Each structure stands twice: as structure tokens, then as C-alpha cells.
Amino acid sequence: MFNFTPLLGAQSSSPASQSLLELDGGVKVLVDVGWDEHFSVSKLKALERHIPSLSVILLTHATPSHLGAFAHCCKNFPLFTQIPIYATTPVISLGRTLLQDVYSSTPLASSVISADSLADSSYASGSDPIDPTLQLLLTPPTTEEIASYFSLIHPLKYSQPHEPLPSPFSPPLNGLKVTAYNAGHTLGGTIWHLQHGMESIVYAVDWNQVRENVLSGAAWLDASGGGAEVIEQLRKPTALICSSRGAAKDSLTGGRRRRDDLLLDTIRSTIAKGGTVLIPTDTSARVLELAYLLEHAWRKEHTHGSGESPFKNARLYLASKNVGATMRYARSMLEWMDENVVKELEAVEAATTSTKQHKRTDSRQIGNRDNKLAQNAAGPFDFKYLRLLERKKQVDRIVAAKGARVILASDSSLEWGFSKEILQHIANDTSNLIILTESHGNLDDIRKDGKSLGALLWSWYQERRDGVALEPGADGQNLEQVHTGGRELQIHTAERVALQGKELLAYQQHLATQRRLQNQMPLGNSSSLETSADAVDETSSTSSSSSEESNPERQGKALNTSAAVANLNRNKAGLSKETSGVNVLLRQPGVYDYDVRGKKGREQMFPFVSKRRRADDFGDLIRPDEYLRAEERDEVDGQDMRDDGSNKKGKFGQKRKWGDTGLQGANESNGPGLANKRRQQMSNAAVKNGDVLADGFHDPDLDDLSDDPESDLDEVVNGPSKVVTRMQSVEAHLKIAYVDFAGLHDQRSLSMLIPLIQPRKLIFVSGNVSETAVLADECRQKLVPTSSESAEKSQNGVFTPLNGQMVDASVDTNAWTVKLSNALVKRLRWQNVGGLGIVTLMGHLGAMAVDDQEFADSTSKKRQKLLKEEIPEHNAQGAPSETKKQQTAPILDVLPTSMAAATRSVAQPLHVGDLRLADLRKILQSTGHTADFRGEGTLLIDGLVAVRKTATGRIEVEGGGLGLHDYPVRTPESSFFAVKRRIYDGLAVIAGG
Numbered sequence: 006m007f008n009f010t011p012l013l014g015a016q017s018s019s020p021a022s023q024s025l026l027e028l029d030g031g032v033k034v035l036v037d038v039g040w041d042e043h044f045s046v047s048k049l050k051a052l053e054r055h056i057p058s059l060s061v062i063l064l065t066h067a068t069p070s071h072l073g074a075f076a077h078c079c080k081n082f083p084l085f086t087q088i089p090i091y092a093t094t095p096v097i098s099l100g101r102t103l104l105q106d107v108y109s110s111t112p113l114a115s116s117v118i119s120a121d122s123l124a125d126s127s128y129a130s131g132s133d134p135i136d137p138t139l140q141l142l143l144t145p146p147t148t149e150e151i152a153s154y155f156s157l158i159h160p161l162k163y164s165q166p167h168e169p170l171p172s173p174f175s176p177p178l179n180g181l182k183v184t185a186y187n188a189g190h191t192l193g194g195t196i197w198h199l200q201h202g203m204e205s206i207v208y209a210v211d212w213n214q215v216r217e218n219v220l221s222g223a224a225w226l227d228a229s230g231g232g233a234e235v236i237e238q239l240r241k242p243t244a245l246i247c248s249s250r251g252a253a254k255d256s257l258t259g260g261r262r263r264r265d266d267l268l269l270d271t272i273r274s275t276i277a278k279g280g281t282v283l284i285p286t287d288t289s290a291r292v293l294e295l296a297y298l299l300e301h302a303w304r305k306e307h308t309h310g311s312g313e314s315p316f317k318n319a320r321l322y323l324a325s326k327n328v329g330a331t332m333r334y335a336r337s338m339l340e341w342m343d344e345n346v347v348k349e350l351e352a353v354e355a356a357t358t359s360t361k362q363h364k365r366t367d368s369r370q371i372g373n374r375d376n377k378l379a380q381n382a383a384g385p386f387d388f389k390y391l392r393l394l395e396r397k398k399q400v401d402r403i404v405a406a407k408g409a410r411v412i413l414a415s416d417s418s419l420e421w422g423f424s425k426e427i428l429q430h431i432a433n434d435t436s437n438l439i440i441l442t443e444s445h446g447n448l449d450d451i452r453k454d455g456k457s458l459g460a461l462l463w464s465w466y467q468e469r470r471d472g473v474a475l476e477p478g479a480d481g482q483n484l485e486q487v488h489t490g491g492r493e494l495q496i497h498t499a500e501r502v503a504l505q506g507k508e509l510l511a512y513q514q515h516l517a518t519q520r521r522l523q524n525q526m527p528l529g530n531s532s533s534l535e536t537s538a539d540a541v542d543e544t545s546s547t548s549s550s551s552s553e554e555s556n557p558e559r560q561g562k563a564l565n566t567s568a569a570v571a572n573l574n575r576n577k578a579g580l581s582k583e584t585s586g587v588n589v590l591l592r593q594p595g596v597y598d599y600d601v602r603g604k605k606g607r608e609q610m611f612p613f614v615s616k617r618r619r620a621d622d623f624g625d626l627i628r629p630d631e632y633l634r635a636e637e638r639d640e641v642d643g644q645d646m647r648d649d650g651s652n653k654k655g656k657f658g659q660k661r662k663w664g665d666t667g668l669q670g671a672n673e674s675n676g677p678g679l680a681n682k683r684r685q686q687m688s689n690a691a692v693k694n695g696d697v698l699a700d701g702f703h704d705p706d707l708d709d710l711s712d713d714p715e716s717d718l719d720e721v722v723n724g725p726s727k728v729v730t731r732m733q734s735v736e737a738h739l740k741i742a743y744v745d746f747a748g749l750h751d752q753r754s755l756s757m758l759i760p761l762i763q764p765r766k767l768i769f770v771s772g773n774v775s776e777t778a779v780l781a782d783e784c785r786q787k788l789v790p791t792s793s794e795s796a797e798k799s800q801n802g803v804f805t806p807l808n809g810q811m812v813d814a815s816v817d818t819n820a821w822t823v824k825l826s827n828a829l830v831k832r833l834r835w836q837n838v839g840g841l842g843i844v845t846l847m848g849h850l851g852a853m854a855v856d857d858q859e860f861a862d863s864t865s866k867k868r869q870k871l872l873k874e875e876i877p878e879h880n881a882q883g884a885p886s887e888t889k890k891q892q893t894a895p896i897l898d899v900l901p902t903s904m905a906a907a908t909r910s911v912a913q914p915l916h917v918g919d920l921r922l923a924d925l926r927k928i929l930q931s932t933g934h935t936a937d938f939r940g941e942g943t944l945l946i947d948g949l950v951a952v953r954k955t956a957t958g959r960i961e962v963e964g965g966g967l968g969l970h971d972y973p974v975r976t977p978e979s980s981f982f983a984v985k986r987r988i989y990d991g992l993a994v995i996a997g998g
Contacts, residue, residue, distance in 0.1 A: 007243070011023070014070075031122060044111075065195045066188070077114075092160070097155050113728060191211075255752060272505065287417055321410070382769075854896070952984060
């Protein structure tokens with residue numbers, strides 16, 4: 006059984022992706038927790054309802070559309086952190102820096118409390134109605150909290166099957182296996198393969214088959230087979246979930262090289278005139294491809310370019326609030342990138358090693374030459390010309406300066422990040438240019454679903470109302486740049502403002518109402534909102550308790566409330582007895598009485614905390630986090646974030662070293678001194694890593710800011726706050742260009758690969774209505790039905806669900822589960838073919854009682870013995886107890902002697918396996934035979950024997966035809982039987998006797 010439900014992203018222009026996979030036995034797998042640029046909490050309501058029943062969570066890409074809501078769910082949905090989460094190492098590291106950048110760049114990521122919730126709070130408290138236009142914000146997660154959330158994710162590697170752990174409130178997974186494969190598109194991007202019983206499910210959303218500068222292509226095709234076949238693990242799945250985004254997009258003639266040249270020519274045409282080029286991009290995924298390309302283009306122009314090259318006079322910048330950490334992670338994950346990047350790093354290391362060796366010799370001339378080569382050589386992400394900008398004042402200084410420059414800035418949606426601020430400054434100059442690197446859907450979807458700033462510019466580019474400027478390219482072709490013609494561009498800026506007066510009272514009423522509603526709900530249907538002491542007690546108990554001790558019935562639906570209640574409880578202010586509940590006996594001094602009349606659940610008992618012993622029968626528990634290597638730790642600013650390691654130092658009641666005044670924690674939270682020192686160390690480390698301009702030249706526009714300690718400080722609003730949106734109109738005179746750097750599949754890739762994969766069920770998500778419909782119609786025509794399927798049934802196997810619509814993608818299989826008797830198991834003879842064990846058997850099918858002692862295992866015997874001892878033989882009246890009806894199960898046993906002789910003559914030998922001619926050629930050549938390909942699909946051995954493979958599993962061997970005097974060493978008979986013997990060695994010959 007397999008049911009699929011898209012929660013977000015199906016037939017929609019929104020890039021957010023959330024999918025729910027329901028397997029047999031009640032197993033639910035959530036793939037991705039994406040969000041769009043609006044950060045609306047209403048889009049997470051469907052996900053919130055399914056959290057108490059989830060078993061496993063899988064993440065595919067480190068982009069906002071795939072894990073943008075991860076930190077929000079961890080902070081505001083208490084049960085979410087108890088679900089096992091799996092992703093690759095790059096997705097974990099880059100996703101951490103992405104969300105840290107998002108929450109520090111826009112207050113909308115904190116989520117606005119809905120007007121309905123505020124109205125209910127005011128009605129319950131009996132106060133005046135609250136202004137419905139008031140946009141109160143939930144408390145955002147801190148940088149340390151985001152790092153701790155990502156430390157909960159289990160890292161996986163490519164092509165390694167893994168059996169995940171179930172959540173505490175999940176049924177058994179029954180042998181579920183998940184395997185990650187390279188998806189391209191982003192670093193660590195994943196195509197998930199799920200194997201559960203007879204169901205083989207491939208989840209492939211946002212993949213790229215084309216090989217790029219930094220990323221290798223998706224792992225669909227088998228490289229050993231010449232790239233003509235899909236790998237065995239992903240071939241013929243029972244269900245394929247694929248994204249339809251880009252189905253109407255044609256591939257660019259010339260491939261990756263043409264795309265790179267098109268981007269560089271477009272940049273060259275603008276910086277040659279002294280203009281500014283803005284390239285909005287994401288902050289953790291596709292930015293690596295753009296940064297690598299532009300850095301190496303600048304290196305090439307400065308080394309081999311002519312003296313009049315415009316690249317030599319232009320500055321190159323990358324603006325994002327957490328881009329330094331992103332690039333540091335990228336330097337440590339080169340093994341996840343394309344092999345050319347690894348070869349480049351090896352060449353740099355070889356040049357550096359050669360320089361060190363020459364320094365020890367007396368040859369000064371050779372040593373000086375190699376020393377210059379080593380100084381000019383830099384690693385793939387050791388930037389010599391790309392300058393990283395992480396502070397707003399740096400960006401303002403760069404934008405206000407004059408001269409040609411190219412700025413990469415986050416985000417591609419232009420709704421948050423530095424890209425919006427830079428666009429606001431350069432929009433009114435006709436010499437400036439903005440290059441869009443990904444499409445935002447068609448015009449109809451943009452008008453229907455609303456316009457983000459990036460979508461608005463994309464609609465202007467498609468309309469081309471004010472004309473197109475044609476700039477000559479390096480190859481003679483014209484470059485299209487669309488004029489904006491002074492159209493009005495409305496830029497909305499969201500700011501965080503502290504609450505005051507009635508607004509603060511309304512916020513406290515909302516929190517108190519949520520707490521009161523939660524306390525009144527029955528324990529079986531609610532999940533209590535944790536206070537500070539509750540969180541500590543829960544942490545101490547869950548770390549030492551097993552999964553069997555957890556009670557799934559006590560896990561209810563998590564309320565979408567703010568974590569600011571915990572902060573108010575810690576301060577012991579702003580909450581009354583009614584709001585605090587029975588915990589007031591522990592949290593407020595001088596309170597000894599509490600009325601339990603009319604209370605339910607935990608409110609009827611004294612809040613006693615039972616401390617569990619953190620040890621077992623064999624001694625103290627071993628914490629694996631304490632034995633991690635340095636590269637395996639999750640760190641933020643050099644501090645280990647596992648188990649809140651950064652918060653332990655300076656905590657109240659903790660031991661401190663001799664000479665420590667104990668004020669360090671206060672300085673870290675309140676004083677700016679340590680923050681400035683930390684940022685200064687990070688900037689120094691960036692200089693050491695090559696994050697300065699070439700030849701030791703520093704940018705004069707940034708030198709003043711480096712010495713100003715106050716320039717590092719940004720205004721931060723702590724505590725309850727609201728969001729205020731300001732709108733500013735700007736006349737747009739800059740030009741718009743488009744170069745596809747989205748790194749997604751196109752129409753050619755989808756049309757070629759889907760028929761090769763041969764899925765039995767096909768589901769399309771992550772695309773707009775038109776793209777999904779066109780691709781679905783094409784696949785219904787191309788997917789040829791097998792002999793056991795009709796054409797009508799094959800066409801019905803293509804699904805295009807809407808958000809929230811469940812699709813039954815189960816496949817009927819003629820497979821049954823039977824038990825084997827011990828006598829039959831002893832007679833089995835296993836053979837190994839391609840890493841799989843194969844055996845054929847013939848037996849007699851019969852029925853067996855479930856509690857039969859002859860075939861039950863030892864564990865079942867012990868369990869049944871205990872049950873029989875507990876069940877009394879007579880009831881209270883002395884009458885014998887009713888015997889429970891026994892259930893039967895099918896069992897396969899050894900054939901009786903009378904039937905064995907009759908079936909032995911019927912059973913025929915069976916050859917299992919698929920032999921490749923290329924492998925047969927290598928085997929024969931290693932044994933001294935000559936083997937060469939003659940024609941198409943024909944292998945000639947010793948000039949005497951021809952082997953042809955006419956179809957899958959069908960091999961023809963033909964020998965003879967030449968005289969023996971021409972081949973005195975080899976004879977037709979010896980060569981023929983040698984080839985036949987090697988073919989049989991590569992197959993499993995099994996008989997059914």
C-alpha cells in the first residue's frame with residue numbers, strides 16, 4: 006500500500022515543497038519542509054496536523070523551498086524534534102547557514118500571529134478588541150537554536166542503504182530502507198529511494214542531469230554501462246515522484262559552456278560602460294556555482310587577458326549575512342563536488358608541495374619561479390578577487406561608490422536579503438543591469454498568485470513593453486537586455502519594532518490564552534507547552550529512556566504557539582496562577598496552595614519531578630558527542646552546539662574555572678565587546694583564506710569600516726515585537742537580462758529519462774498547472790505498457806494531484822508471504838549473482854497453526870508459555886474458560902516421497918542473471934583469449950567463436966567456420982567450450998528438483 010499526498014508545491018507557482026508518503030502499516034514519511042518567500046504560517050497548517058503521526062523526515066536540498074520551515078517547526082511544534090530526520094552532510098551544513106541568514110535578514114521569517122488567534126485571545130480575556138491589522142511576531146529562533154536543530158539531523162552518504170529509526174509515536178517501520186543518490190542542482194542534493202516490502206519508491210524533485218562546474222549530474226545513469234541505462238536501484242520503481250518544473254523549457258544549444266559564456270558576455274557589456282551588475286541568487290546552493298564561475302573568470306582575465314579587459318577594472322562582490330560560514334563549509338566538502346574541482350585542489354597542493362621542496366635546495370632561480378606559481382595558485386573556493394560582504398554598512402558603502410562592479414546578493418526572490426536594498430539604489434540608472442538566474446513561472450500564474458519583487462521583474466522581462474537592447478557578444482551573437490522604461494517599482498521593506506502599551510498587553514493575552522487552552526485539553530488529545538523546568542526534566546528523561554517507555558497515546562496535536570511563553574516563565578513575570586497552572590508551586594516563591602477542584606490531568610497532581618539515573622547496569626552512559634572529531638562537530642563561531650554546548654558556559658549554578666568572575670555569560674548576551682572580537686577574528690580568518698583582492702590590494706571602499714568597531718553592530722530588537730511594512734516607489738531605468746542558472750532539468754532530460762526509468766506509477770509535483778499538464782500528457786503517450794498491462798491501465802498510472810489531494814499509487818503484485826519449514830530450509834542451496842542470493846525451491850503448500858510449537862521460534866515459545874501461565878484455566882464459577890480460536894498461516898514444506906518423483910522430471914534448469922559482453926571480454930582476455938568487438942553487439946573470441954546478445958537475458962554463441970591450420974594453438978572446440986563455461990560462470994544455474 007502506498008498513498009501520496011502533496012502538502013505544498015503541486016500545480017502551483019509557489020516553489021515550496023512538502024510531500025507525505027504513507028506506506029503499509031501506518032508508516033508516514035515526510036519529504037521536505039519547504040517555505041516560500043512570504044513565510045505564511047497558514048501554509049503550514051496541513052503539515053502541523055500530520056506531525057503527531059510522522060515516522061521519518063527526509064530533506065532533499067539546502068534551499069528555502071525544501072527546508073525553509075525547518076527551524077520554525079522545531080521551535081513551535083514540540084513533537085517535531087522527536088522525529089528522526091535524515092539528510093546528506095552538505096544539506097545539513099548549508100541548510101544551517103541558510104536559515105541563519107534568513108532569520109537575520111527578514112523579520113517575516115519569525116511568522117506573524119494570525120488575526121483570528123488575536124481575536125480569540127481578546128474575547129477570552131474580556132478585553133477590548135485587538136486591531137486586526139496588527140502584525141505581532143512570534144519569537145524567532147536564535148543562531149544557537151538553529152544550530153542545535155540541525156545537529157538533530159542524521160547525516161547520510163550517497164548510495165548507502167540505511168534503515169531509519171522510527172519516531173516514538175510511530176508504528177514499526179517493518180524493514181524500511183532509504184538510500185540517497187546524487188540529484189545535482191545543489192551540493193548534497195538528494196534523490197531518495199525508499200524500499201518497503203514490495204514497494205520501491207523513487208522521490209526525485211528538482212534534479213539536474215547536466216554536469217556543471219561545481220556539481221556533477223544526477224546519478225540516474227550507470228557510468229559502467231556507457232551511460233545508456235538507468236542504474237539498477239532506480240530502475241522500474243513501483244512509483245516515481247518527479248518534479249515538473251521546467252518541462253516547457255528548451256535546452257540551451259551549446260550546453261554549459263554556452264551558458265557560462267552568455268553570462269560573462271552579458272556582464273562584460275555592462276561593466277565596460279562603468280555600470281553595476283546585480284545578480285540575485287540564493288545564499289547556500291546555486292551561489293556556489295556562480296561564485297566559482299566568476300572567480301575563475303576574473304583569475305583568467307587578470308592572468309591571460311588583454312590590458313583593456315573590462316574585468317580588470319571591475320570589482321567583484323558577494324553580499325550575504327552568513328556567506329563566510331557558507332564558503333568555509335564549501336571548502337571542507339570538496340569531495341561532494343565534481344571531480345574537476347577535486348583535481349584542481351590536488352594541482353594546487355602539488356604546486357605548494359613542490360615549492361616547499363625547492364626551498365630546501367640551492368637552486369634560487371627554480372625556487373623563485375615555483376614560489377610565484379604557488380602564490381598565484383589558489384584553491385577552488387579560496388577567493389582572490391571575490392570579496393565577501395556580511396554587513397549592511399559594507400553594502401551601503403559599496404553601492405554608494407563609483408565604478409564598475411558585479412554584485413552577487415541574496416535572495417533570488419528579491420523579497421529578503423541584500424538584493425532588495427541594492428536594487429533600490431541602482432534601479433534609476435540606465436547603465437546598470439540586473440541578471441535574473443531563474444524563471445518565476447508564466448504571466449498568468451504571476452497575476453493569479455501575487456507578485457514578489459523577483460516575479461514582477463520576470464513579468465517585465467517577458468512582456469518587453471519598453472523595447473529590447475541588443476548588445477554584441479564575444480561570439481558575434483546579440484545579447485538581449487530588456488528596458489524598464491521608467492516604470493514604477495514598489496519596494497516593500499519589513500522592519501521589526503518592539504511592542505509597547507496595549508500591543509504588549511495583547512501579546513501577553515494571546516500567550517496566556519494559548520496556555521489556558523492547552524491546560525484545559527485532555528492529556529490524550531493535547532501536548533503541553535513546555536516551560537523552562539519542564540524542558541529540563543524532559544531532556545533528562547528522554548536521554549535515558551528507551552523507545553518502549555514512551556507513550557504514544559499521550560502525544561497529541563501540537564499547538565502552533567510561540568516559544569516566548571518559555572521566556573516569560575523563566576522571568577516569572579507576566580503570568581498569573583491561572584496561566585502557570587500547578588507549576589506555580591515550583592516557580593513562584595511563597596506559594597504553597599493550589600486549588601485542584603475541576604482540574605484535569607496533570608493539574609490534579611503535585612508537580613513532582615523524578616530524576617532518572619543516567620547510568621545502566623554496566624556503568625555510566627557513554628555520550629558519543631564527546632568523542633567526535635573536530636570536522637564532525639556542529640559549530641557556530643567556533644563553539645560546539647551539540648547538546649547546547651555553547652549555553653553550558655556561564656550558566657547559573659555551573660562550576661567555573663579558577664579566576665573566572667562568572668560574568669562572561671552576561672557579556673556574551675548583552676555586551677558588544679565579545680561579538681566585535683569574534684567578528685574581527687572571523688574577518689582576519691577570511692583574509693588568511695584569501696577573501697581579499699588580488700596582489701594584497703584591499704578595497705578602499707571597505708577600509709574605513711574595518712577599523713570602526715561600531716560598524717559591526719546592527720540594531721536588534723529583543724523581546725516581543727511586531728512587523729511594520731514600509732513601501733517606497735522607485736523609477737526603474739535599469740535593464741533586465743536572463744541567464745538560466747537554476748540548474749534544473751529541462752524538457753529534453755525529462756523526455757529522455759522517464760521512459761528509461763520505466764516507473765509503474767508516475768506522480769508529478771513541484772510545477773505550475775501548464776507545465777504539469779503538458780508533461781503528463783507526453784508521458785502518457787511515451788510510457789509503453791508491458792505485456793501484463795493494458796494501455797488504459799498504463800495511462801491511468803500518471804497522476805497530477807493538487808495540494809492536499811491523496812493519490813493511491815499502490816501496485817498490485819502477485820506475491821504472498823509464506824513460512825518455510827525447517828526441513829526445507831536445510832535443503833536450500835544458495836548461489837550468489839550480482840551480490841544477491843538466489844535459490845529455487847519446490848515444496849508442498851499447507852496450513853499451519855500460528856501457535857504450533859513445531860515451527861514457532863524460541864522467542865515465541867517463551868512468550869506463549871508466559872501467556873498460558875497468566876490465563877486461568879477456570880473462571881470464577883468453576884466453568885472451563887473458552888478456548889481461543891487458532892489462526893492458520895501458509896507454510897511450505899518438503900515434498901512427500903510420492904510426489905517428488907513426478908515433479909523431478911517436470912522441473913527444468915533456470916539461468917538467472919544478465920551478462921554484459923564488455924564484462925565477458927575482460928574475463929576472456931584475462932584468461933589468455935583474444936576477444937574483440939566486431940560490428941554492433943557481436944564479440945569475436947580467438948577468431949573462432951562469435952557471441953551475440955540479441956535481447957536482455959538472451960545470448961547466442963556460434964562457433965567454427967575456420968580451418969584448424971590457421972590457428973594451431975586454439976581449436977574451435979576448446980574456444981567454444983571455454984566461452985560457454987565463462988558465460989555459465991557469470992550466471993546462476995538453478996534447478997527446481
